[in-house]
Amino acid sequence: DAGVIQSPRHEVTEMGQEVTLRCKPISGHNSLFWYRQTMMRGLELLIYFNNNVPIDDSGMPEDRFSAKMPNASFSTLKIQPSEPRDSAVYFCASRTTSRGQETQYFGPGTRLLVL
Amino acid sequence: QKEVEQDPGPLSVPEGAIVSLNCTYSNSAFQYFMWYRQYSRKGPELLMYTYSSGNKEDGRFTAQVDKSSKYISLFIRDSQPSDSATYLCAMSMGGAQKLVFGQGTRLTINP
Numbered sequence: 001d002a003g004v005i006q007s008p009r010h011e012v013t014e015m016g017q018e019v020t021l022r023c024k025p026i027s028g029h030n031s032l033f034w035y036r037q038t039m040m041r042g043l044e045l046l047i048y049f050n051n052n053v054p055i056d057d058s059g060m061p062e063d064r065f066s067a068k069m070p071n072a073s074f075s076t077l078k079i080q081p082s083e084p085r086d087s088a089v090y091f092c093a094s095r096t097t098s099r100g101q102e103t104q105y106f107g108p109g110t111r112l113l114v115l
Numbered sequence: 116q117k118e119v120e121q122d123p124g125p126l127s128v129p130e131g132a133i134v135s136l137n138c139t140y141s142n143s144a145f146q147y148f149m150w151y152r153q154y155s156r157k158g159p160e161l162l163m164y165t166y167s168s169g170n171k172e173d174g175r176f177t178a179q180v181d182k183s184s185k186y187i188s189l190f191i192r193d194s195q196p197s198d199s200a201t202y203l204c205a206m207s208m209g210g211a212q213k214l215v216f217g218q219g220t221r222l223t224i225n226p
Contacts, residue, residue, distance in 0.1 A: 004158075031212070043159070043203060043216040056213060091158055095212075103149070104214065106158030 002026075004107035006092050012113045018080040021110045024073055025094030033104060034067055034077050035091040043091070049075065082114045118142050121204055121217030130226050134191040138204035138217045141185065145206040145215075148180050150189045153201045153219065162202070163189060194224045 005024040013019055025032050033048040047057040052069045060067070064083070069075040079086055089111050093104040121138045128134055136150075147166055151159035163178040165171045165187075171178045177190040187206075191198055204217040 042218040045213060045215075048213065093158075103161040103164060106160065108158050109156075 004092055004094050004105055006090075006107040006110050008110060009108065010111045010113075012115065013082055014115050015083055016081045017114075018078065019082045019086075019112060019114075021077040021079075021090050021092075021112070023075045023077070023092030023107060025075070025092070026096075026105055027073070029094035029096045029105070030072070031095040031104075032069060032075050033093040033095070034075070035093065035106075036088045037091060037109070038088045046077070079112075082112075084114045087112055087114050116141060117218075118215050119204065119206060119217045122220055123218045125221040125223060127223045127225060128194060130194060130196060130224055132194050132224075134189075134194050134198070134222060134224075136189040136191075136202050136204075136220050136222070138187050138206075139185055140187075140206060140215075142206075142208075142215075143182075143185065144208045147207045147209070148178070148187050149205040149214070150176075150178055151203045151205055151216075153203060155200075159203055196224045196226050199223045 007022045031050050034046040035043050036046055037043045046059045047067045048055055049069045065079055067077045089109045091106050091109045093106045095104045119140045150163040152162045153159040165178050165180050168180045168182045175192045179188045201219040201221045203219040205214040207214050
């Protein structure tokens, strides 16, 4: 199992540019989560999907952020326009709702720097 | 006030010491409690998972939950340099959905 795959691993962009982060969840997992991690605020949930449907986007900071999950194997998080305060590590995680110990499996993250 | 409070450290201890990491929380509806370990430049990985109050042991790791005090702990026995990482507590009202994380405690085990 390849685990959760995120791309790109690193992104440097200029303020005002559009940024698209990509995530491939673990096959068979039906929940997907997007998090943002900063030194000041720690790990924050932005949005999560169940069966490709957005369930809770209350953590999305503002309208500049949007997320989609067109199918069970792919999700995107888009920031348009980007701002320096968006600089952070963005993690994608997936989870299965099958019985047994439940956990979220995290990807390696995308380090975003907005200049 | 944050829902989950965790001392960010850093915490530095000698190899072989017993480490105690703690979190407090304010939401009495939390039922599931987890500890994640995050190595530098990696994603968090689940270390311990506990439902409701009580203790859970896994090798050198013990997780304790005291719901009456809204306090959870992680103990590491015979600490090793490979345990050096950031430890995040997390909790939820319903399994692994919508986890709320602590700030994370950065731990260093010195050889």
